[in-house]
Amino acid sequence: MPLPSINRNASPIRMRNYGRIVQDMIAYAATLPAGKERDSLEVYIAQCMRQRNLVWNRDQESGMNRVREDMIRLSDGKLSCSSPAFGQLLGQPAASAKSAKKKK
Numbered sequence: 001m002p003l004p005s006i007n008r009n010a011s012p013i014r015m016r017n018y019g020r021i022v023q024d025m026i027a028y029a030a031t032l033p034a035g036k037e038r039d040s041l042e043v044y045i046a047q048c049m050r051q052r053n054l055v056w057n058r059d060q061e062s063g064m065n066r067v068r069e070d071m072i073r074l075s076d077g078k079l080s081c082s083s084p085a086f087g088q089l090l091g092q093p094a095a096s097a098k099s100a101k102k103k104k
Contacts, residue, residue, distance in 0.1 A: 011023075015074065018049055018052050018070070022048055022052065022074075026074045026079065027075075029042060030075045030078035042071070042083060042086060046068070046086065046089055049067045053067065
């Protein structure tokens with residue numbers, strides 16, 4: 001399946017902490033029909049968002065509930081994040097900023 005061309009100058013970055021690449025991945029995932037490929041892409045995007053949120057906001061927890069809300073907001077409600085694999089991510093403990101820092 002060929003990838004759609006993305007006009008990078010068409011829309012501004014809606015949430016700067018995630019960046020344009022995550023925004024473009026969400027836009028692409030919203031165009032896919034519901035199925036296994038879309039579900040696995042949602043999980044991958046959520047993991048990327050969690051990592052980027054942790055880097056951007058070192059003082060706050062990077063919880064999956066916030067990532068889920070942001071993904072739904074960025075997709076304008078087209079992604080539901082209701083797959084069983086996404087539910088497993090919600091069950092994982094949130095990474096803390098202290099554990100993400102390297103020890104010297």
